[in-house]
Amino acid sequence: MSGFDGYKIPADLKKDFTPDETNEMRRAYQAFDINGDGHIDADELKSVLDNLGERMSADALNKMIDEVDTDGNKTVEWDEFCQMMHNIRNGKGEAAMAQVVKKAAKMFNVEGAGGAVHTFSEEERDAFTLHLNNCLGKDPDLSNMPMKIDSMELFENCQDGLMLCKLINLAEEGSVDERALNKKKNMNVYQKTENQNLAINAARAIGCQVVNVGAMDLIEGRPILILGLIWQIIKLQLTSNISLKDCPELVLLLEDGEELEDLLKLSAEDILLRWFNYHLKNAGSARRVTNFGGDLKDSECYSILLNQITKCGLVGAGDDKAKATQVIANANAMGVESFIQPNDIVKGNKKLNLGFCAQIFNTNSGLVISEEELADFDFAGLDLDDAGDTREERIFRMWINSLNIDGLYINDLFGDLTDGVAILKIMDKVEPGIVSWRKVNMSPKNKFKRVENCNYAVTLAKQMKFSMVNIGGLDICDKNKKLILGIIWQLMRRHTINILTNLTPGDKLVTDNEIIQWANDKVKSGGKPSSIRNFNDSSIASGQFLLDLCASVESRAVDPSIVSSGSTPEAKLNNARYAISVARKIGACVFLTPEDIVEVKSKMVLMFVASLWNASLSMA
Known part of the structure; x- marks a missing residue:
């Protein structure tokens, strides 16, 4: 342009x-x-x-x-x-x-x-540079590490996509199969583009909202876009374990009248604020923190927090910068590898304060509860290791968040949909204009209004010709997990099919059979012998067909020496991991796990193939 x-x-x-x-x-x-x-x-x-x-x-x-x-x-x-x-x-x-x-x-x-x-913010550039040095400074593939703090090296080092992919794996292990990465010191534009596509699509798959960012933006080193993406990845890295599953001691933060499920609805940021105020209250302080900006400028709340956790003593008198310096020193003494600077606290930098609070929490939350006290809480009723945290639930949640719907970020798929507003926003994103917002109770105050919204969502789902047998608004409001997963799957499928339909001739929605036909024809045109009968075909489990399809879309993307016959469970998983990363570096935005491929989850395999077709058409 x-x-x-x-x-x-x-x-x-x-x-x-x-x-x-x-x-x-x-x-x-x-x-x-x-x-x-x-x-x-x-x-x-x-x-x-x-x-x-x-x-x-x-x-x-x-x-x-x-x-x-x-x-x-x-x-x-x-x-x-x-x-x-x-x-x-x-x-x-x-x-x-x-x-x-x-x-x-x-x-x-x-x-x-x-x-x-x-x-862009110099302070954030320097802070993120320091954080990456701390986390990736010794990575053998990153020859330009560590970076100079007060320099533009951060943006230069992001231009080949390698460091971004490494950072994503720190945020969520295994998101990028490093075998799919180009790691040469002097990459050409094509190799850089592959890495950047992989970084962008893997970031979406872990919940980042990546909008108006393309591979060339990152290759050109555009600071505002790079900092925005890096911050989202770092935030996920630092807050991913701030949950009931990883820290059951969070039950101490429950307020009067709340249930465990109420904690599940809270974002990591909201939990951090509660945690901060829990320690302020226990210290007998009248201070409370309502944000990660102005409330922390004088360092007094930080001082009380750290004293409660480590008994390090309160910071003494002095100006705000001197107190912030002491607070950071106290945090470092307890093992926090901080990237915040005193001026960042004094100026109330919300991002860097949030990151600092998360680092303190991850090092030592200071929450102590006995096994006997924990036994009083019904964790089994939350299904933390079952439906509440299934692969499907997580994949659908990440997909919704990737849509970048204004004012919507899903922390708990089932709990966040109960008022009907969120699911209506998703529907309007998938089929723009389908929702008549004057019919919606935007802030439903009671269950009747929530059910009314959910009933409207069911009506629209039927209008979109979704399978809605024996599903009513009350099922969404009451968090019927199986039925909610079914609705979101159909929305995810329709969204992908809509994109595909817009890229192909005619105006009829592309069918499953047409997607299978395209895949088989594409693999055949690439000189590969494999094929599939349907999305339940057991041969999919080896990962070979999907890798043949990726190679037929872009022959340079697949290294044949990495692909195995998939004859053992481990080999199948390795092929599946590689296939997902290869698809992403081609440009396909796929949301599935290697296990979905090995277990031949037909819904997820369909989305994988359809997304590859989208990528193929976009490349053309």
């Missing part, structure tokens, strides 16, 4: 801005216009706000655009941006976007190729 090159101040405004001011405005505009097409849309505005640590609803983003958008095209062009800045200078209003521009202006600007300007 060619960049926009029309940064001239409108004639009627020119006298109001000096050349230096014009240059600063140009830099500000380019920082927001991420793809350089001369338009700032809501997605680009959201990307900048995400990097600033601000969360905003789609309605708020659109309202911010509308305040500046004079021609009504839902984007902000350069002339409109200049008019906004002119109005502010002359006291004619204070558009919300202008406040964001001012905040972004305080961040670090770097001019890249072609004069493009990227805006």
Whole structure:
């Protein structure tokens, strides 16, 4: 895409801005216009706000655009941006976007190729660099480690995708089969693209919301996009074990009238805040933490927390920076390999404070409960090792989160769907416009309203011709796991089929038989002898057919020396792991596990093959 090159101040405004001011405005505009097409849309505005640590609803983003958008095209062009800045200078209003521009202006600007300007936080760049040095500094495949902290090496080292894939495996072991990675020191663009595709699709598969990020964005080293992706992976790495399954002592955080299931609904961030306040309360402090920003600036709450956990003593008198320095030293003494700096605490950096809190929790939560006390809680009723944490539940949850639906992130698939609002949002994403939102109780206060929403979801599912035999709204509201999994599977399948249908001739939905026919024809055209009768074909278990299909889509992607006959259970799993990573590096966004292939889970195999077809058509 060619960049926009029309940064001239409108004639009627020119006298109001000096050349230096014009240059600063140009830099500000380019920082927001991420793809350089001369338009700032809501997605680009959201990307900048995400990097600033601000969360905003789609309605708020659109309202911010509308305040500046004079021609009504839902984007902000350069002339409109200049008019906004002119109005502010002359006291004619204070558009919300202008406040964001001012905040972004305080961040670090770097001019890249072609004069493009990227805006990002120096503090976060340095913190993430330090964290990666700590975690991957001795990895033999990463020859440029450790990186210099106060430098642009982080972005340079991300350009081949290798370090990103390594980081994803730290967040969730086995997400990337390293045999599928290109590891040469001097990679060509194709090899880098494969690694970046693998990184992006593996990140989606572990729950990252990767929007408007392509392989070339990462190869070009775009700072704002790289930092956004790295932060999501680091956050998952640090918070993945903050759950009842991994830390049953969290029952101590239950509030009056709550059940264990209420804890399951909480995000890791909410659990961390409860944990922090639990220790503040036990210390007899009147202070409470409601966020990871301003509430932590003076370090007093950190001091009390660490004293409760390790009896290290409270920090003494001094300015906020001195106290923050002591807090970090106390955390390091207890074994925390922190990447936060004193100024990050003083400035209230929400991301880095969240990461620091998670590191403290993971090192020593300070939660102590006896076996006898734990026995009083009905963990068996939660099915933590059964339906509540099945592969299907997790895969569907990751798929939903990958859709990047505004205001929706699923922590507990069954609990988070009970009010009907979430499942309606998913339906509207899969079939845009199908939901009439005036019929929806957006904040249902009682079970009647929740069931009403769920009944509407069932009605729409029937309208989409889903199999809904003996399923009612009450089943969703009451968390009937089997039925909920069935509905979400059909939504996931329809979403993939819709994408595939849009890429193929005709307007009829692609059928399962057509997907099988495509796969067999593709493998045959690639000179391979394998084929399948259906998605239950037992030969799928060896992984060979799926690898033959990957090789037929992109012959360079599969190394034949890695593929085995799949004659033993271990060999089958190895082939399956390799097939998933190869599919992702080709560009297929697949959501399944190696076990799904070995056990021939027909639903998941169907999605794998359909996603490969999507990738093949997109490549063409």
